Amino acid sequence: MVFSHERLSGYPASGGYDSSKLIRSMQEIFPAGRILIVIREQVSLIQSMYSQIITDGGSCSLKGFLNPPEPKFVRVPQFNLKFYEFDRIIKYCQNLFGVENTLVLPYELIQENYQNFLDEIGFFTHSSNWLTIKRTQEMPSNVPMNTKKTVLLQSFNRVLNGCFYRNQLSNSAMFEFQVIPKLIRRIDPLTRALTPKFL
Known part of the structure; x- marks a missing residue:
């Protein structure tokens, strides 16, 4: 378990x-x-x-x-x-x-050597299930675990949160528009298109 x-x-x-x-x-x-x-x-x-x-x-x-x-x-x-x-x-x-x-x-070991990461857990738990995972199932080392938010998106998000999305993390916002997270998700592709690759 x-x-x-x-x-x-x-x-x-x-x-x-x-x-x-x-x-x-x-x-x-x-x-x-x-x-x-x-x-x-x-x-x-x-x-x-x-x-x-x-x-x-x-x-x-x-x-x-x-x-x-x-x-x-x-x-x-x-x-x-x-x-x-x-x-x-x-x-x-x-x-x-x-x-x-x-x-x-x-x-960082997850990306550097995924198999070693699993092997360490397998040895630690004495579980053969971990050790039978094939290397073909390794995660590509150049693929991030999560898609990183752009600086432009997060800057815009921070302003919207502070003004229009009152919650536990922004309790001084003037309004409580629950649609803000959905709006941010919708404009995410646009901010990626506008953000230089090096950022």
Whole structure:
């Protein structure tokens, strides 16, 4: 049985404030469980997380996202650079589940050597199913996992969110037009056509 969800380690945009609580809950439910942690190079991860915040309805600038106001008060969950110190969560999992039951793999290995990524999981779980996957099923190394949003689209999205899409991430917007995400998806092809290839 496998349970997988990025939320299990905490939500990056809110600083993973409940990471330890979630991990403790997993250990209480599955005391003999094994943990796979996939980590990513921090700069690219933060860039991706900011882009996702905009997609989800956020309207703050990158500077505002990285430097939330009054961080020492922590009145609400917010960005926290400590979340990206992966050694902390790795050690926490190792203490709860055991070093031998905790595997850490880099996200980049999925594209660099997909078969090795699967093999590592197979050895860790003692599962023959992972090891029988043929190399013909490897993911092409030059194909991104997700289609990256253009700078033009995200800039337009951020303005619309801040003015017309009131939600948890943009609660000061004047209106609450739920059609904004649908509109953004419709103009995505246009922004790709207008965006230079090097951006």
